[in-house]
Amino acid sequence: MFAALAAWLRQRRVPFQENAAIGPHLVLGIGGAVRLLIRPRDAGQRLVVLRHLAGGGERPYLVIGGGSNIAFPDGLVQAAVLLAQGGKTPPAPLLFADEGAVEVDAGMRNQPFLAWCAASGAGGFEFLSGIPGTLGGAAAVNAGAFGRSMSDVLLAADIVDGQGRQRRVNAAHFGFRYRDSSFKLGCEALLTLRLRHDPGSGEAIAARTREYLEYRVTRHPSYRLASAGCFFKNPQVGGAKISAGKIIEESGLKNTTLGALAVAAEHANFLLNRGGGTFADLQRLEEKIRAAVAARTGIVLEREVIYVSPDGKKY
Ligand SMILES: Cc1cc2nc3c(=O)[nH]c(=O)nc-3n(C[C@H](O)[C@H](O)[C@H](O)COP(=O)(O)OP(=O)(O)OC[C@H]3O[C@@H](n4cnc5c(N)ncnc54)[C@H](O)[C@@H]3O)c2cc1C
Numbered sequence: 076m077f078a079a080l081a082a083w084l085r086q087r088r089v090p091f092q093e094n095a096a097i098g099p100h101l102v103l104g105i106g107g108a109v110r111l112l113i114r115p116r117d118a119g120q121r122l123v124v125l126r127h128l129a130g131g132g133e134r135p136y137l138v139i140g141g142g143s144n145i146a147f148p149d150g151l152v153q154a155a156v157l158l159a160q161g162g163k164t165p166p167a168p169l170l171f172a173d174e175g176a177v178e179v180d181a182g183m184r185n186q187p188f189l190a191w192c193a194a195s196g197a198g199g200f201e202f203l204s205g206i207p208g209t210l211g212g213a214a215a216v217n218a219g220a221f222g223r224s225m226s227d228v229l230l231a232a233d234i235v236d237g238q239g240r241q242r243r244v245n246a247a248h249f250g251f252r253y254r255d256s257s258f259k260l261g262c263e264a265l266l267t268l269r270l271r272h273d274p275g276s277g278e279a280i281a282a283r284t285r286e287y288l289e290y291r292v293t294r295h296p297s298y299r300l301a302s303a304g305c306f307f308k309n310p311q312v313g314g315a316k317i318s319a320g321k322i323i324e325e326s327g328l329k330n331t332t333l334g335a336l337a338v339a340a341e342h343a344n345f346l347l348n349r350g351g352g353t354f355a356d357l358q359r360l361e362e363k364i365r366a367a368v369a370a371r372t373g374i375v376l377e378r379e380v381i382y383v384s385p386d387g388k389k390y
Contacts, residue, residue, distance in 0.1 A: 076134050080111060080134065087123070093111055094108050101147065103302060104352065106148065111154075114158045118161075126240075141208030144216050144304065145389075148382075159211055160184070161183045165183045185209070185210060193277045193284060196277050197280070198273040204283075211268070214258065220291075232267065235264045296341045303346070304379075306319075306345065306346045310377070312374065320342050328364055
């Protein structure tokens, strides 16, 4: 099944590797290998490959963006993984000033997008400042910060659906929830996003982008350390969201280590991979935290970070 796909990719000169290490492509750095790792050269090639993958029936595949919210198991995952990243020269976003909208390639990374926003006077996306990854990944997980998230700005998207058809969907198709959408665990792929922008001065946008980044840099673990951001969702208690980091800290778990993994000293909802961390250890640490928090508070924490099964399913 993968041999035929490899031959198809080779014929079309799509860059790919067989039995490729996946850890180096993930910010947390946890994962063994994947059967095929596909790295399309540009958005056009990405579309052709996605249509082929989705139209091909039962062959397992999944799409990742910046790999900043996902961990893979330690062994070989029997799936084709497509890296949906903008590449060296991602297509520039398009500004539709009259319509208050921006269209952007889903593989574009958040930080270059914010630089473009400041240069173009497209405000409203500064909450993405300091969130690693791509806009497609951000939309799939409904990423957010500072009281805003992708569901507040997303108007529509061009996608490849589960049957390999390219089509435009509106925001309702995402079924947005807190840090979740139908794309998070689904197999549909995002190609282009249409986002609502608030016109603003470039200087004000750049200043807010810097301010948000500074807030993070002073309160979160260093960006040089491997993490996946907040590991657990903030639980809803008595109608209000409470900080998972605070509960983990109050349960006395800051600085807890397990193998090469550690609960960060700066923010207890960040689990750090200090080098060579395994998926098995990550799962053990997750359970240890969940059990300690449940015993102390009765709250069962829900994982925000995505896991992949050995047969290539996200969960
Ligand atoms: C230091 C740090 C800080 C963080 N801070 C925040 C924060 O403040 N708020 C927050 O919400 N998150 C935060 N995160 C988590 C993460 O960065 C975000 O969730 C990010 O938006 C994920 O984007 P990504 O491209 O890396 O997605 P990935 O991890 O690559 O993928 C995440 C999901 O999106 C899907 N996906 C990716 N691209 C596509 C596509 N083109 N089409 C369809 N599906 C796709 C994947 O299949 C997967 O289900 C942080 C992470 C780190 C490491």
